Amino acid sequence: MQDWDDLRFFVALADEGSLSAAARRLKVDHATVARRIAALEARVNARLVDRRPRRYLLTAEGARIADHARRMEAEVFALERGVMPADAAQxxxxxxxxxxxxxxxxxxxxxxxxxxxxxxxxxxxxxxxxxxxxxxxxxxxxxxxxxxxxxxxxxxxxxxxxxxxxxxxxxxxxxxxxxxxxxxxxxxxxxxxxxxxxxxxxxxxxxxxxxxxxxxxxxxxxxxxxxxxxxxxxxxxxxxxxxxxxxxxxxxxxxxxxxxxxxxxxxxxxxxxxxxxxxxxxx
Known part of the structure; x- marks a missing residue:
């Protein structure tokens, strides 16, 4: 169902609290973060954040999805570490x-x-x-x-x-x-x-x-x-x-x-x- 990349952007926003901070973490511009969050909201048909002038606050549904997404992110990074080459063969x-x-x-x-x-x-x-x-x-x-x-x-x-x-x-x-x-x-x-x-x-x-x-x-x-x-x-x-x-x-x-x-x-x-x-x- 989900595009993991959209979830990755959402986790960054949930952790950082603002578009600019999430953009710095992801090394993209803030418009890209906003577009990804809007795409995720459209996909799940729910409002995930309350947009304030200087900060984005998670809705109850946003907090629930962010919690799941963080666990997914942790598993992805654990998988990447697990498949890293370890010896001189490559x-x-x-x-x-x-x-x-x-x-x-x-x-x-x-x-x-x-x-x-x-x-x-x-x-x-x-x-x-x-x-x-x-x-x-x-x-x-x-x-x-x-x-x-x-x-x-x-x-x-x-x-x-x-x-x-x-x-x-x-x-x-x-x-x-x-x-x-x-x-x-x-x-x-x-x-x-x-x-x-x-x-x-x-x-x-x-x-x-x-x-x-x-x-x-x-x-x-x-x-x-x-x-x-x-x-x-x-x-x-x-x-x-x-x-x-x-x-x-x-x-x-x-x-x-x-x-x-x-x-x-x-x-x-x-x-x-x-x-x-x-x-x-x-x-």
Whole structure:
């Protein structure tokens, strides 16, 4: 009866609550989502959503169908994970989600080694700040800076990111401590542990830049704009100076995770193990 693709669009809308959010999740435009929902309503001959100015609310029938559709979606993704190639007999693509700076600075430079050791594995590296859904196969393996709470995931602590205050030597020599300016995340990432820690240190001193990207923070600090909280590997890479003493730092554990359905998939576990070797370990 149903076109599964229409149900997939409906689940996204039910989960996200708005056309724009569902469209971002599905990587389509919002008009496509609206058209698919209308087609599904016509097919089942029922109103599934109440259309509000900024949000779509499920009707009772919509909630019932969404519940069934979510279970169908979970089974489809489980089936896809179950038929993924697992060994060297054929090429297998493994998608990895990782924070952008970690992807570009720690993972990408080591990919040639992985390719030499495992030529049958083709990596799809997604540099993104959001947490990709492993249940919905937005990625097969993920690197995260907070421990996931999903019981369906295999979770492995893979390293620790040590963050310190960094700036250029000329900046520190030309500014008194009370005149330091700080480079910070904007409100989108304002609650990250390193940002909270920096705010406590900065106090009432000036914030000279707000951005949603750690790479931008690093580039601005390297250009002499001010002081940024950076992981050691990034501060060292750009030759920046540590501000403060050795005790002035904050640590964040890094985790490699993948769905439990892939526990026996050699390709996925090999990639997970490779990612763990890319991350810094504190002595």
């Amino acid at each position: 090429t297998v693509e493994i998608s990895v989600s990782a924070p952008p700076v970690i992807a570009s600075t720690l993972v990408a430079p080591r990919l040639a080694t992985l390719k030499t050791q495992e030529p049958h594995i083709r990596l799809r590296l997604l540099a993104e700040t959001r947490n990709a859904s492993l249940a919905r196969r937005e990625a097969d393996v993920a690197l995260r800076l907070s421990r996931p709470g999903d019981s369906t995931l295999v979770i492995r602590k893979a390293g620790t990111m040590r963050y310190r205050l960094y700036a250029t030597r000329p900046y520190l020599e030309s500014h008194a401590p009370e005149a330091y300016g700080f480079i910070a995340f904007d409100e989108a990432l304002g609650d990250t542990p390193q940002q909270v820690w920096m705010k406590e240190i900065a106090g009432a001193r000036e914030t000279v830049l707000l951005t949603n990207d750690l790479g931008v923070q690093c580039a601005a600090a390297a250009a002499g704009l001010g002081i940024a909280v950076l992981p050691d590997f990034l501060g060292d890479l750009h030759g920046l100076c540590v501000v403060g003493d050795a005790a002035d730092h904050i640590d964040r554990d890094a985790f490699v995770t993948y769905h439990a359905d892939l526990r026996n998939n050699r390709a996925a576990t090999t990639v997970a193990g490779f990612l763990a070797t890319c991350l810094p370990r504190l002595r």
